[in-house]
Amino acid sequence: MRRAAAAACAVALTVTACSSSKVIAAGGSSSSTSSALGGTITVFAAASLTEAFTSLGHAFETAHPGTHVTFDFGASSALALQINQGATADVFASAAPKNMQQVITAGGATTSSDFATNVMEIAVPPANPAHIASVADLARSGVKVALCQPQVPCGSTAAQVFANARVSVHPVTLEQDVKATLTKVELGEVDAGVVYVTDVRAAGTKVRGVPIAAAVNASTAYPIAALTHTRNSALAQAFVGFVLSAAGRAVLLADGFQAP
């Protein structure tokens, strides 16, 4: 019994020593190969990236065993604020250049790269009770529309769509991020919501999408950056590189994003 316990201890100590030496190697080396990467990073990403980045996170962890990627999804404007206030984050992926610029100006990042583009779509409940067929229908009186707050990327991009279409839409609610807007549509509380095409696709059968004509649609560019105050620079850069790679691009395109 005692011998078994001693053996177990020895094994445990060896395993711990091995994994900790792997972490030391990852933290210390500047040119890390995939086998030397380790540790955890926290990625702050726009709410619209929920499904795509969750898949990318799993793919990245599979390609680099021993690493762990955690996500904090939310409105890009809220995330930028949190980063500037000192939140612990290693990577920031924003749904608009404006919010990335807020972080760069405050010194949280130095450069960023665009990795995707997204366009808007109207989401309606499956039965489409208000018979929405175009952007102009959103301006009809009696139609309840949910939009994102104007400082959130999906809100400002929707405003551009309305400007392009020359309609004046009065929403009944301004939600915190695109997923909250989508939820109001899924719950049937509103007749329509203006969200990204990727969100309509991700919601599956819970909502129906009404496309916006390309002539009036607006797009937003998604920049990504490793943050200056990251605790694991090598892993952060590696993840950014993975998102920008062909493999990362394939996942994003499959979810409905467009090339940057």
Place this chain on the structure above:
Amino acid sequence: MPVLIAAPAAIGFVFLALPLFALLVRAPWRGLRGVLTGHAPLTALRLSLECATTAAAISVVLGVPLAWVLARVRAPGIGLLRALVLLPLVVPPVVGGVALLEALGRRGVVGRYLDSWFGVTLPFTTSGVIVAETFVAMPFLVISVEGALRAADRDLEEAAATLGASRTTVFRRVTLPLVAPSVAAGAVLCWARALGEFGATITFAGNYPGTTQTMPLAVYNALETDPQSAVALSLVLLAVAVVVLAALRDRWLRTGWNA
């Protein structure tokens, strides 16, 4: 005072007081009037005051009789009834908002009939804000009044009854005046709670300036667009809270007892 008491007490006080002091220190005192008299903050303030007052009024009208039932009626299941009535006190407000959506939303258990029979929808309306605020705030009034009713002197009511007063007259002329201080204290607490409600409001009623964006929601939005404005609005709510507490003084600590 032994150190074992003084030290934790001091830490506890600093923990509670520090954020409030920080708010006072960081407030934009110079530009305060400009920030607070802008259109958006004034709209949010007016909406908040109107909704909180209406919610408190509804809570008094419905809550006092409810408290009377809980305090005076002896029947099996009263304990369960009390637990249900007090549930909104314990449940996270956003959960309350979700529950209200399921009950009174456009597809809700009752809401669907409100919509199809009467064309009435509560989400995204000011009435929806009042419903959400009443839901979370009424239990405060019920607790306060129930405690007072339990402690009230029944002899006075019995004396009135033997003198020929009907049950309604006893309630109106004897019971209510007896518990009036607790009703007032409960109503003030209820009003303050309604004023500060966030989770249920934003979930059930939505967020739109002028209709449903109350002060707490305005603060939340301002954090992303204009942090100075958020601090200034927070100061207003803080000032209201201080006034409420000062008005209640130690009555707040003795919710069950009349003066």
